[in-house]
Amino acid sequence: MRPSGSDLRLLQVFDAVVRHGGFSAAEGELNLSQSTISNHMAALEERLGVVLCRRGRGGFQLTEEGRSVHEAATRLNAALHDFSADVGSVQGKISGELRIGVLDAICDDPQNRLPEALGAFHELAGDAKVLLAQEAAQDLQQKVRDGTYHCGIGVDLTPVEGLDQVLLNTEMHSLYCGRGHPLFHMPVADLVREELLALPFVKRGYWCTEKSRQNVFRNVAATVLQIEPQLLLIRSGHYVGYLPDHYAARWCANGELRRFEVPEFSYSAQFYLFTARDNRKSTTVTAITQAVRSAWAKNADCDQDDKSQKKQKYLESA
Structure with missing residues (x-):
């Protein structure tokens, strides 16, 4: 046909x-x-x-x-x-359509500079139409590879041939429980590792084997494919599970969640910009790639300036 x-x-x-x-x-x-x-x-x-x-x-x-x-x-x-x-x-001209895939639960992340990148892209390509879609972590890389999206911002779950990736930032995840959970008010000193590992646990279904081994909770009582359903289950007071610290912060502040401040029960996830490896990238892809790189680079510069200012204040007070 x-x-x-x-x-x-x-x-x-x-x-x-x-x-x-x-x-x-x-x-x-x-x-x-x-x-x-x-x-x-x-x-x-x-x-x-x-x-x-x-x-x-x-x-x-x-x-x-x-x-x-x-x-x-x-x-x-x-x-x-x-x-x-x-x-x-x-x-x-930079025109046509720009298709971007992103993961859920990223709007609260102070390290996420996608709004600034989109603003910079609009200045360069005001005639282009933008499709911004929330995508499942387990599908994002492949959908960038097959052309469903021009680029994606997410975690590198498994190697996918034919992708270029640029490291953007690192997201910290910790173990949480909700109000009403038996351990919600228990002092850190009284927490026992073996008891924690036996609690009903919410697992992310897309975790690779290595990540599953790192989080060796024996009682997997629920499985999710995105962060928001995981938050709902944890807030029920019947499960423990991992959440991004930035995402859980406001729920901790209003007393709905408790973070287990135990280093063993935390891990980091690296976020990347994914694009398909192609000898001839379109002007649209080139423009958004440059905008993302620039926005996240400014974020890194701001973090460095903040650290320098804190160090200077400490030296002055000393």
């Missing part, structure tokens, strides 16, 4: 239906009636020769063929946006 202009429109309708989970739910975005959307979907299925979805009492459901077609359509749409960006660069 060589897609025509009308085919691209049908694929856009299909994409909206999939994202909204049904025909009627997609009406608002497409500004089309449900019957018209149904006709478009029937036309696309006839064009492709496969059934894309089923509707019934169980609700809207993609077929296996529909899932594959939607994945291909997503790649095609990304390629069209990249083509627009490439044409813009020939014309001396």
